[in-house]
Structure formats: C-alpha cells, structure tokens
Amino acid sequence: MTDDVTDDAPLSAAAEYALGLLTPAQARAFEADMNSDLSLRAELAHWQEHFVTLTDDIAPVTPPKATFDAISARLFDAPQLRRNWFGWLAGAASAVVTAAAVMTVVLPAPNPTTNDLVAGLVGADIDLRVDATFDPDTNTLLLNRVAGAPADGRVLEMWLIAGDDAPISLGLLPDAQTGQVQIAADLAARVAGGILALSDEPLGGSPTGAPTGDVVALAPFSSV
Amino acid sequence: MATREDIETYIGRVALGDRAAFAALYSATSAKLFGVTLRVLNNRAEADDALQEVFIKVWRAADRYQTNGLSPMTWLITIARNHAIDRLRARKKGQAGLDEVAELADSAPGPEQQAIASSARAQINDCLDELPKDRAEAVRRVYLDGDTYQDLADAMQVPLNTMRTWLRRSLIKLKDCLSQ
Structure with a gap:
C-alpha cells in the first residue's frame, strides 16, 4: 500500500500512551507534558473513549462467588494477610513463636513513581528496618536497610508470600546498606498483594528452599 | 441494570x-470487567486475581475519578484492560506500566468530551475498517492483546522502525477519521 501521510505528520503521544506503546521514559515525559497542557489530557480521554469500544463485543462473565469476599478481605480485613501467613507457618512450628511477635508496618519509599509497590519491614525482636520498593516497570526490588544487620555469621533471606502458597525465595538481602535484586517475571506478577518476609538463615541462605530460621520481619506490599 | x-x-x-456503594458498584460492573480481564489473560485464575486487583485500585482511586471526562464504564474498563495487559506483559521489560493511565486523567470534562462517550460506540470500528486490514488488526492486537511495537514487527516480519x-x-x- 502507499502511505499518503509523511512520517512527520503531527501525532501527539496520547494515542500511543493510551495503547501502552511508549517506553517508560516516553510515558513519563508525556505525563509531564499533560500536566502543563490540558488539551493533551482531553486528547487522551478522547482516545480512551474510542479504544474502550473495542471491548464492546466482550461478553460479561460472572466472576466466581468468592471473588468479592476476597477483595473485601484484601481491602478491609488486614488480619487476613496474617491468617494466610500463619496458615503456612503451621507447618513450620519452629518459626511460629517469633513470627507472632513480628510487627508489620508500611512505610513510604523515597521518590516513588506512581505504580511502585512498597513494603516497610520492621523487626520486633531485633533492631532491623528495611524499606523495599518494587518497580513493576523493570521488575526490580530496591532495598534500603535503614537500620540493623544480620547476626554475625548469619544472613537474611527474602521471601515472597503470595496467596496461600509457600514462601518463594527472592534471594539474600544484599550486604550493602542499599541494593537491588531482579525479580523473575513470573514472580513479579505476584508481588502486588503479596507479603515480603525476612528470615534469619545460615551463610549462603536456606539450604532447604524454605525458611529454616526465625522470621524476623514481614510486611505486605502496597501501592504508594 | 445500573x-x-x-x-x-x-x-x-x-x-x-x-x-x-462499593458492593453495588461491584455487582453492577464486575461481570463486564471480568469479561475483559478474561479476554486479555485467557486464564480464569489469573483473570480472577486481576479482577480483585482492579477493584482494589478502584477503591483507592475513586476519589480521582470525580468528573474526569471519562464515562464511568470507560474509566473502569480502562483500568481493567490496562491492569490485565500489565500482567500479560510482566515478562517483557522496557514497556511502560499502564495502570496509571486511567487514573491520571482528572481534568474536568468539556461539553465536547461529554458528547464523545455516546458517539464513540462503533465509530472506531468504522474508522478501523478504512485502514488496510493488517494495520487495523495491529491496532486491535495492541489494545486487546497488549502487543508491543516489537511484537508487531516480529509478527509482520518488518523492522521495528x-x-x-x-x-x-x-x-x-x-484520528482524522474519528474527528470527522
């Protein structure tokens, strides 16, 4: 076919932004432009109204009965998170006593972007504070050990607890005060709604693939 | 029907x-939004989980909806579509997260925008039909399947640029067609 439009024909980034075709840097730049140019916002709304009609043919499907209760629990029933956690812990009796004393605190991360997820971990029995920020754009988990350190000859291992599944190791907490770890894509999708936990482990980390030492801190990931 | x-x-x-009101909103809109997450993710368990996260976002972002120029169903479906596609793309790096897209638009609606919602229906299909078939299909695949430029380039065997x-x-x- 022949294209009768030149490559330089004017097109703002609104359509590509609505479609999700921009790189993260381009998307952030467009958002900045939108803040100073209301016509871009109107244009974006225009595209969104048009594109959304592409879903007109998608038939409604009644979700499972339990779904609304699950949403309510996740929003309004904070202890639900801990019930899941303790449900898992029932199989790891040695950790229960310590975990019962663990506090969960959510702390804001520095300079978060809009879709980051943060978890602020505070140890109850030991002096430890770790701020974790997960960036879903890059699947990186940034760690800032604000206070405390593992005991001599021991390490802290990070675990993701998603739903009722057993904890999945995210590797060792970096030695440096700040560091980052790359989260595998299949795990990254489960960070939202998940819990980050730290366990005390021998050098090199848990030899079994499950936490073997005390759980020293845990906190849910939440939106900034 | 609401x-x-x-x-x-x-x-x-x-x-x-x-x-x-949250329960009423869920009851009125969850089937459509589940249809959307299911269409994008093509996996019931994942679509269910995505739906939960969508409503969590809706609860948290409702104060930013106000009168943002989007019709309420557009706002809700856009959140569902963007979230489902973000999940679908979780394996791909270097692609902007979409979740914030719907939440960002919070300018007051002009009369023009208010008119869009009613006229938009079906219009985009007519306009897509005026494009070469493969180009129209590409737009649909981006919106409904989360294809990136790279995915499309690979599928059509052309360079990325x-x-x-x-x-x-x-x-x-x-855009020209839609503005006519």
Whole structure:
C-alpha cells in the first residue's frame, strides 16, 4: 500500500500512551507534558473513549462467588494477610513463636513513581528496618536497610508470600546498606498483594528452599 | 441494570469510603470487567486475581475519578484492560506500566468530551475498517492483546522502525477519521 501521510505528520503521544506503546521514559515525559497542557489530557480521554469500544463485543462473565469476599478481605480485613501467613507457618512450628511477635508496618519509599509497590519491614525482636520498593516497570526490588544487620555469621533471606502458597525465595538481602535484586517475571506478577518476609538463615541462605530460621520481619506490599 | 448515573453515584460514594456503594458498584460492573480481564489473560485464575486487583485500585482511586471526562464504564474498563495487559506483559521489560493511565486523567470534562462517550460506540470500528486490514488488526492486537511495537514487527516480519512508522501513520488516519 502507499502511505499518503509523511512520517512527520503531527501525532501527539496520547494515542500511543493510551495503547501502552511508549517506553517508560516516553510515558513519563508525556505525563509531564499533560500536566502543563490540558488539551493533551482531553486528547487522551478522547482516545480512551474510542479504544474502550473495542471491548464492546466482550461478553460479561460472572466472576466466581468468592471473588468479592476476597477483595473485601484484601481491602478491609488486614488480619487476613496474617491468617494466610500463619496458615503456612503451621507447618513450620519452629518459626511460629517469633513470627507472632513480628510487627508489620508500611512505610513510604523515597521518590516513588506512581505504580511502585512498597513494603516497610520492621523487626520486633531485633533492631532491623528495611524499606523495599518494587518497580513493576523493570521488575526490580530496591532495598534500603535503614537500620540493623544480620547476626554475625548469619544472613537474611527474602521471601515472597503470595496467596496461600509457600514462601518463594527472592534471594539474600544484599550486604550493602542499599541494593537491588531482579525479580523473575513470573514472580513479579505476584508481588502486588503479596507479603515480603525476612528470615534469619545460615551463610549462603536456606539450604532447604524454605525458611529454616526465625522470621524476623514481614510486611505486605502496597501501592504508594 | 445500573445506568451511567447509578455507576457515577456509586463511584462518588466509594470515594467517600462507602462500602455498600462499593458492593453495588461491584455487582453492577464486575461481570463486564471480568469479561475483559478474561479476554486479555485467557486464564480464569489469573483473570480472577486481576479482577480483585482492579477493584482494589478502584477503591483507592475513586476519589480521582470525580468528573474526569471519562464515562464511568470507560474509566473502569480502562483500568481493567490496562491492569490485565500489565500482567500479560510482566515478562517483557522496557514497556511502560499502564495502570496509571486511567487514573491520571482528572481534568474536568468539556461539553465536547461529554458528547464523545455516546458517539464513540462503533465509530472506531468504522474508522478501523478504512485502514488496510493488517494495520487495523495491529491496532486491535495492541489494545486487546497488549502487543508491543516489537511484537508487531516480529509478527509482520518488518523492522521495528518500519512497524512504528506504519502504526503511527495508522493512528494519524484513525484520528482524522474519528474527528470527522
């Protein structure tokens, strides 16, 4: 076919932004432009109204009965998170006593972007504070050990607890005060709604693939 | 069936923390939103989980809906579509997260925008039909399947920059058509 439009024909980034075709840097730049140019916002709304009609043919499907209760629990029933956690812990009796004393605190991360997820971990029995920020754009988990350190000859291992599944190791907490770890894509999708936990482990980390030492801190990931 | 006004009222009350309104909003819109997450993710368990996260976002972002120029169903479906596609793309790096897209638009609606919602229906399909078939299909795949420029370039066996140029030209034509 022949294209009768030149490559330089004017097109703002609104359509590509609505479609999700921009790189993260381009998307952030467009958002900045939108803040100073209301016509871009109107244009974006225009595209969104048009594109959304592409879903007109998608038939409604009644979700499972339990779904609304699950949403309510996740929003309004904070202890639900801990019930899941303790449900898992029932199989790891040695950790229960310590975990019962663990506090969960959510702390804001520095300079978060809009879709980051943060978890602020505070140890109850030991002096430890770790701020974790997960960036879903890059699947990186940034760690800032604000206070405390593992005991001599021991390490802290990070675990993701998603739903009722057993904890999945995210590797060792970096030695440096700040560091980052790359989260595998299949795990990254489960960070939202998940819990980050730290366990005390021998050098090199848990030899079994499950936490073997005390759980020293845990906190849910939440939106900034 | 809930009207547009009902849904706007629910969202307004959800913004004030009204759980009963949240339940009503869920009951009125969850089937459509589940249809969307299911269509994108093509996996019931994942679509269910995505739906939960969508409603969590809706609860938290309802105060930003207010009168943002989007019809309430557009706002809700856009959140669902963007979230489902973000999950689908979780394996791909270097692609902007979409979740914030719907939440960002919070400018007051002009009369023009208010008119869009009613006229948009079906219009985009007519306009897509005016594009070459493969270009129209590319736009649909981006919106409903989360294809990136790279995915499209691979599928159509053209260089990335060529694909980008083609799609941008298609969007320009689409914009012209939609504005007529």
